[in-house]
Amino acid sequence: MSLISTTAIRNRAGFKPTLWTFVLAFVLIAGAYYSFVRFTHGLGDVSALSDKVPWGLWVGFDVLCGVGLAAGGFTITAMVYIFNIERFHHITRPTVLTAYLGYILVSVALMYDIGRPYAIWHPLFMWNPHSVMFEVSLCVTVYTSVLTIEFLPVILERLRMHRAVAFLRRLIIPLVIVGVLLSTLHQSSLGTVFLIAPYKVHPLWYSPLLPIFFFVSAVFAGLATTVFESFMSYRFFRKQLDTEVLDALLRMAGLLLALYFALKLIDLKNKAAFSMLYQLNSTEVRMFLLEMALIVLPLALIMMPRVRGTRRGMFLISVLVILGFVLNRMNVSVTAFSAYHGVNYFPTFPEFMISAFMVGIGFVAFYFAVKHFAIFPEEEPFKQDYDDKLRAGMELPEIEKRPAL
């Protein structure tokens, strides 16, 4: 009986449940359950947060990492519209979609983390121009709106509202410039957030360069996310993998990783903190060294054409860069404070599940967007066709060029 029904489902939707389907289903169910608990019982019931550890996984991962990993949006649009680099055109839509979903999810995750989610609109009207957090919340709100307008043509195209699409496309360059400005501001300001606490943040992470560190690392993490997302689309949606473009992205990420590492060394020198690194029994030092290893290792792999040239290598590099980035954000927001607070924080199961829930929703939303909108160029079968016809000496069909956004 059950066998028959599964087969039926399979046939109908061409859908094969894999291990990942079950993981996703589990995450979505658990996430929904703990969301209910969070919004009916408060923060205390679901999290390990306390007066000593006011920020944990949700700020460190959902917000700081979410914003950083969505940085591909402004980087790629800048390359396409400001520097007019033609070959990135076809990855613009998936990248902007990723960024857009990323920012929406950051806003949703913020509602879980802040104690009074119903007051989330307050920063728009109750200003404190001296607060970095105020500046960040304003920038993130406006940038999410910019991303909405950037992505709108893709939706309107589908609804055949061609005049509106044409109008929006005329706005695209100023929009991209505003987007880059806003991103530069809030990506770096997330680092500025921690400048207020020189006596709390561990000296390995406290630095006047924090805004620059946050900005540079967000850019390389955004590029790595674009590569990662391409692989996910290739694996799950059978989209074509343009290894040449990914290679270019990774080389750019490599340049930024090198810059970042150099700045880290300069910073350690300025703080005279090198000797601190010998205290290998301290958690902070170990975490810091792991973080540095996750900068140097992908950098080294990027510099090896034999690794960077393979699909497996590319994927591995993107995962390593993302891991290093996530570790950095968690370290700055949690590890760096633990010595001061004197309490070891470890997220609870519900905290993990809600963070995973956000990622899960992201995957599902991406899937539906890809299904219903023209996110990817329809190249794969097309290109095959193209090659066949070329070989057969037939007349080539004209490739219709779609605008990047």
Added chain:
Amino acid sequence: MRRGPEPLSDGKNNKKTFGLSPHAHHQTDPDDYMGLLIDTVRCTGCMACFMACKEVNELPNRNDEDLNKDTYTVVKKIGDAFVRRLCMHCVKPACESVCPVAALQKTALGPVIYDEDRCIGCRYCMMACPFGIPTYEWDSMTPRVEKCYMCYEKRVSQGKLTGCAQACAYGATIMGKRKDLIALARKRIQDNPDKYHPYIYGEHELGGTGTMYLSAVPFENIPFLPAFRDEPLPILTWNVLHRLPDIVVLAGVLMAGVTWIVNRRLERVREERGKTAHANEQESAQPQEPDAQEKTD
């Protein structure tokens, strides 16, 4: 139920410029802020301040060891001395500068107060406070930041002493203007140099604090009163923040310029290509046609 009074309306100073920049300070002279002098040499650990605090703020009595949502002050035994812990009411509060919605404010009178109707619950104040003072109602659905508000609403704004200063029978908690408290502290040190460590904690730390301490032993022994530099913390973020408008303008102009130059070049390349392609076409098709020649020129 709100914990703070209407912000910006303490009667004396309605025009408040969240004065944290080096150029627009709070309008009250820091020396005129009301503060508390905690003389740990005189303190006997009788807990009258603790009880008075609970009473004035209507907090449930749960003899906790450290500050929490129901305990705005504690008396800690450190060595032979009793040392009260409470909000320092900094002259340049980090909590006030970081609050995105200005829910925490330094009043013109001196107390750092909180408006729960503004608060979004981001808890940046708790992360920023160098003394680790603010606590949170973790189990509430409408949680508030809780800390000592120096009895602002109920007592100090009406010209009365704080609950703790009123209750202290030993002169170990004294309320007054910072300049008067500093003068008194100096006098006590001078009169009994063998009893006091000659240092007023809070006179200069982080730009000065409203709550100041006297002690018999050096302050290194008191873990919650760390050695801080004199530089106020809000300057650290302000140094970055106040540059942002310039960066936005410069970067905006630069990017618009780059876009223009790059696109102009590409257009030219396209034009050139189009021209040559067009010309070639025309030539091969009808080389003698005079109209076509003119067009391509």
